[in-house]
Amino acid sequence: xxxxxxxxxxxxxxxxxxxxxxxxxxxxxxxxxxxxxxxxxxxxxxxxxxxxxxxxxxxxxxxxxxxxxxxxxxxxxxxxxxxxxxxxxxxxxxxxxxxxxxxxxxxxxxxxxxxxxxxxxxxxxxxxxxxxxxxxxxxx
Numbered sequence: 554x555x556x557x558x559x560x561x562x563x564x565x566x567x568x569x570x571x572x573x574x575x576x577x578x579x580x581x582x583x584x585x586x587x588x589x590x591x592x593x594x595x596x597x598x599x600x601x602x603x604x605x606x607x608x609x610x611x612x613x614x615x616x617x618x619x620x621x622x623x624x625x626x627x628x629x630x631x632x633x634x635x636x637x638x639x640x641x642x643x644x645x646x647x648x649x650x651x652x653x654x655x656x657x658x659x660x661x662x663x664x665x666x667x668x669x670x671x672x673x674x675x676x677x678x679x680x681x682x683x684x685x686x687x688x689x690x691x692x693x
Contacts (some may be wrong), residue, residue, distance in 0.1 A: 607671075641657070
């Protein structure tokens with residue numbers, strides 16, 4: 554086998570390896586990105602009622618001012634299966650007067666997220682308990 558033929562065989566093998574890696578890695582990247590976006594959407598759906606409660610709270614408005622804007626990304630976890638689930642989230646908030654954090658525990662029943670516990674903590678001052686619900690839909 555001549556040197557040019559050996560070089561062509563070597564190049565073909567290298568191209569096959571590159572193709573194999575691309576065919577394995579690319580789908581894994583796509584699936585990983587899809588999973589990340591789905592988790593982010595679940596967190597956002599669980600966080601929306603908590604964010605609304607904070608924006609509607611006179612005590613939170615007094616500490617942060619308006620408008621109150623949620624930070625991204627939302628930290629924590631949200632799991633849901635067949636319209637039922639649970640979430641434990643930490644949501645950063647900012648306003649013209651400062652920063653704060655919402656800590657939320659939520660439950661989902663029949664595709665409806667409900668806030669079970671919600672506490673707001675600003676950079677200064679004591680935490681504010683916004684919601685503490687021990688009703689039937691908040692029990693594990």
